[in-house]
Amino acid sequence: MNTETPQLAVSRVFDAPRQLVYRAFTDPDHLAAWWGPTGNSLPRDTIEFDVRPGGYQRWTEVNAADPRLRVHVHIDLTDVVDGELLEGVMRVGGRLQEGIEPFETRLRVEFHDEADGRTRLEIRQWLPGHLAHPSEEGWHQAFTKLDAALTNSQAVAMNHRGVQVWPS
Amino acid sequence: MAGTDQLSAVFSALADPTRRAIIAELAARDATVTELTAPLSISMPAVSRHLKVLERAALISRSRSGRWRASHLEAAPLREAADWIERYRRFWDSSLTRLDAHLAAVQAAGPVTDGPAGDPREPE
Numbered sequence: 001m002n003t004e005t006p007q008l009a010v011s012r013v014f015d016a017p018r019q020l021v022y023r024a025f026t027d028p029d030h031l032a033a034w035w036g037p038t039g040n041s042l043p044r045d046t047i048e049f050d051v052r053p054g055g056y057q058r059w060t061e062v063n064a065a066d067p068r069l070r071v072h073v074h075i076d077l078t079d080v081v082d083g084e085l086l087e088g089v090m091r092v093g094g095r096l097q098e099g100i101e102p103f104e105t106r107l108r109v110e111f112h113d114e115a116d117g118r119t120r121l122e123i124r125q126w127l128p129g130h131l132a133h134p135s136e137e138g139w140h141q142a143f144t145k146l147d148a149a150l151t152n153s154q155a156v157a158m159n160h161r162g163v164q165v166w167p168s
Numbered sequence: 169m170a171g172t173d174q175l176s177a178v179f180s181a182l183a184d185p186t187r188r189a190i191i192a193e194l195a196a197r198d199a200t201v202t203e204l205t206a207p208l209s210i211s212m213p214a215v216s217r218h219l220k221v222l223e224r225a226a227l228i229s230r231s232r233s234g235r236w237r238a239s240h241l242e243a244a245p246l247r248e249a250a251d252w253i254e255r256y257r258r259f260w261d262s263s264l265t266r267l268d269a270h271l272a273a274v275q276a277a278g279p280v281t282d283g284p285a286g287d288p289r290e291p292e
Contacts, residue, residue, distance in 0.1 A: 008260075010257065010264070015272070016275060033270050035266075037263075121264070125256060127249055127253065
């Protein structure tokens with residue numbers, strides 16, 4: 001499915017046992033206590049967790065400054081190893097801040113033991129498809145000049161195998 | 169279609185904060201190496217090296233008009249990708265700082281009530 005290198009990697013060590021750090025991600029009461037963005041609240045009755053492979057984590061974030069802005073987060077869990085791994089596709093929708101479109105992003109969170117009972121968290125995140133492959137617009141723009149150059153050179157070289165940005 | 173190699177080159181070019189700063193600068197207007205160096209706290213040769221990386225990733229083009237060589241941003245939507253990555257990096261950074269405080273508070277409040285994972289130290 002998505003075997004590409006993640007575009008975002010975050011690593012951090014916490015002075016807490018691995019099971020507790022894992023619970024901070026998988027227990028609704030824990031998650032509501034720390035998950036950002038700052039000032040947003042996660043009403044307890046919107047949090048629904050079924051943490052297992054094929055399960056889900058869902059909640060709603062209410063914007064502090066404008067409670068009408070409600071972000072719905074749905075994570076479809078593809079891979080779960082108790083105390084060790086959470087992986088899934090996070091869909092962000094609802095009433096988002098201006099300029100932010102609904103999107104989905106693949107997310108992987110690993111929990112590793114460190115010395116002295118500490119835990120290292122490894123977060124990997126993949127860009128939403130429309131950003132990672134801006135083929136319709138981004139690459140089109142990027143290659144417009146190249147495209148024009150190729151078109152011009154077609155008269156010269158009939159058999160070029162160049163970049164095609166038009167539908168074939 | 170755009171090759172994965174091209175995409176890799178783009179993302180490794182965008183992985184560097186200085187290069188993202190340069191891209192942001194060029195999003196506003198074309199600029200020479202001198203103009204790009206002014207707001208950055210690095211040397212002009214270092215800026216030139218960054219520009220070469222961006223040029224190889226086809227994120228910028230450089231024109232020569234007279235003595236001045238201006239850099240021009242190409243493929244602006246890729247900046248959107250860089251912005252997105254930056255936004256999420258900040259999101260994780262602040263969330264994990266709160267997680268750190270939360271974990272400290274939970275542990276200070278008493279023993280962790282979760283079966284196997286308790287205090288790793290053996291009681292005397």
